[in-house]
Amino acid sequence: MTKMLAPLCLCRVTVALALLANLVHLSSASEYEYISWKGESFGGGRVYDKPPQCVPIPDDLRLCHGIGYNQMLLPNLLEHETMAEVRQQAGSWVPLVHKACHRGTRVFLCSLFAPICMDRPIYPCRWLCESVREGCAPIMEAFGFPWPEILNCDKFPQDDVCISSPNVTEPTQPNGLSPVCPACEENMKNDAILEHMCASEFAVKTKIKEVKRENGDRKVILQKKKKALKLGTLKKKDLKTLTMYLKNGADCPCAQLDNLGSTYLIMGRKMDKQYLITGIHKWDKSNKEFKKTMKKLKSHKCPVFENIFK
Incomplete structure (x- = not known):
């Protein structure tokens, strides 16, 4: 075997190892x-x-x-x-x-x-x-x-x-702020957009017609005109009537759903009989980095993920 670290010494306190960075x-x-x-x-x-x-x-x-x-x-x-x-x-x-x-x-x-x-x-x-x-x-x-x-x-x-990891016994919490819905991060970096695209089953460019609350979720009704950027498991016939849900998102902030006049990149996946939003990003043609990311998307090859979430 390739050379390993020195054997561990057992003790009753947390120790720091050079390559282990106190973990x-x-x-x-x-x-x-x-x-x-x-x-x-x-x-x-x-x-x-x-x-x-x-x-x-x-x-x-x-x-x-x-x-x-x-x-x-x-x-x-x-x-x-x-x-x-x-x-x-x-x-x-x-x-x-x-x-x-x-x-x-x-x-x-x-x-x-x-x-x-x-x-x-x-x-x-x-x-x-x-x-x-x-x-x-x-x-x-x-x-x-x-x-x-x-x-x-x-x-x-x-x-x-x-x-172990020192000083991480509590979940990360924003100080005094209402938690933003996980899919609604506004300042998503361009690399993160590609990662979300790869981790999502499908992605569309569209506008939002209406938003409703339903059983603790937010029901997002899309306009009929849509452009599929990634179909995945989504069938073309389902694209026309696609309605999506922000899971457990009835009360958490999502600024994107407050502006129904904008065009959005919406990513999602199917769970049971619902189509869930996994990411929503404003389609900003004036943003050079966003345009560059969308261009890169055409040739970007996503890794083939094995589904471990069963």
């Missing part, structure tokens, strides 16, 4: 059993053909590049055996990190997608998983995504050597 929490407990990487079954009983390698975190693995260490184990702790698999899966989480639903989201996800090189697997602490889930699950639900089973917090250790 590893250690205690004297020994109940959590480490499973060898060398030819034995790991996780759910899977056996790997090759021993794990310590490989550089590539620049295009945006979720974890610059996380505080430069190399990761492959296969990772989510059983991805190739970097292509890691890229496909990790890319679908980048929009969630942009939402800043919890300060520890990136640390938690990268401890699984791009685990630090050690001589044994180091999992995220259960409390970190639970704290991130508490802060981010409501936003994921707004997009129609349940918290996935592969991130079941009960799987992770409570008191043994585990990945």
